[in-house]
Amino acid sequence: MLAAVYKGKKNIEIRNIPKPEIGDNEVLLKVKACSICGTDRKIYEYGHFKIKEKNEQILGHEISGVIEEVGKKVDYYEKGMRIALAPNVGCGFCEVCRKGLEQLCLDYNAFGISWPGGFAEYVKIPEIAVKHGNLVEIPKSLSHEEAAVIEPLSCCYNAYESLNVRPGESLLIFGAGPMGILHLILNKHLGIGMTIVTDVDEKRLKLSQGFGADYIVKSDSGIKKTIMSLTNGIGVDNIITAASVPEIQEEALELVAINGKINFFAGLPVGKEEIKLNSNIIHYKQLKITGTTGASLKQFRQTVKLSQNAGCNLKKIITKKIGVEELSTIFEDISVFNNNMKIVVSFER
Ligand SMILES: [Zn+2]
Ligand SMILES: [Zn+2]
Known part of the structure; x- marks a missing residue:
């Protein structure tokens, strides 16, 4: 699959890497859209404490897609479901998680930071994220590009x-x-x-x-x-x-x-x-x-619900769509960000 691989500060390489294989309790998501966040730009410039130096990572945490494959032991989810992915996954055990504030968990994981994210054709959803309910179904009235913007809207x-x-x-x-x-x-x-x-x-x-x-x-x-x-x-x-x-x-x-x-x-x-x-x-x-920082899973789900009718015009804020191959150079061009609102990496073009 085609992926934008972050190799350290100011270094993103576009290359073909193996499509992830999933286990019995995991799900494979085919990415349709992933919008670029200020955090992605920050990681590109300065790195991130959750990404060790010399480790490679696929960035992108504002993800929407379609379920491509479901592990044998996974209930509920089915191939073809349209999804907005809530990126933050708490440990599930600590006091903060038990309050429903998993985005504030000190032991959190996040797609596009500690786990491979959406600047690639497929994302593997680990068991803990499947079980916590981070795969959120979206209604037909919401396009995949709009669904990618659900994450920042939930914040x-x-x-x-x-x-x-x-x-x-x-x-x-x-x-x-x-x-x-x-x-x-x-x-x-x-x-x-x-x-x-x-x-x-x-x-x-x-x-x-x-x-x-x-x-x-x-x-x-x-x-x-x-x-x-x-x-x-x-x-x-x-x-x-x-x-x-x-x-x-x-x-x-x-x-x-x-x-x-x-x-x-x-x-x-x-x-x-x-x-x-x-x-x-x-x-x-x-x-x-x-x-406030981030959003809880409950707030993410609520944001999907409240954005589904036409009164919430998310389309307009997406002023530029790019292909994944453009990610190797886009962060070097500040003017692109100064001249746009949301930039979305689209896999549907
Ligand atoms: Zn973001
Ligand atoms: Zn926790």
Whole structure:
């Protein structure tokens, strides 16, 4: 099978490797689409602690496909089932897993990181992932390309749940990249009120048009004035920081309404993770600040359900489709990522 094999920092080789063989309790998934995540770009640049140096790996964790083969002892799953794959698999035994938060398990595995991922024609699904239910059936109304975007959308849904967003509330999203826009799509779909998207980059702001934001504003020194005038001086009910910039986390406290909520969605770069927080603002405005990372299996399944009707337009965010052979060079070309929302590796072309 054709695969994009990651061989270490800045080195991906396209080559033919043997199709995986499955055991009695495993499943073979034929990949139809796998979207590129910021994490894939990070691994390409800097490596990952779960991928030992000199070890090869197939990246890609935003995977959809069709079941090709089912092990003799596997119940329920059948050849031909259309699937979105939840990539994170917890140990299943620790306290965190028992709370249903397997994505936070310290002993986790993930497709495209510790296990071979979706930048290849086939992915073997190990027994533990089959038994945990990581193979999630998708409805016909969802294309494979849209299903690949379920994974990042499920991370947005985790943020949505943590904020306890109420219908009609207002929302400010820092960051007009693919994740920021997925937050916008999700919250619009689930009944948010006024939405504002902000970014420092004019080009990104332009790209973010057409996804339903009520206001798209440039993030500059006048941002507070702009937001206050858009909200009658009240501030915004919900703020999501979807860019890895320390200053916006500090700024969010100034822009949020009394009794408002903030989600620190994007992590900060190593060495820049200490920020200045005016704790009295949190106290006197009675704020709620949450952090989220990844999504639980339950949230992943819920995201499949909520995206299946036409009101959730995921198609639009996929602005580029490439073949697996293009993965050897695409990460070198920053402009491709600057000029696009989601880029999907398609095996259906
Ligand atoms: Zn991802
Ligand atoms: Zn665990």
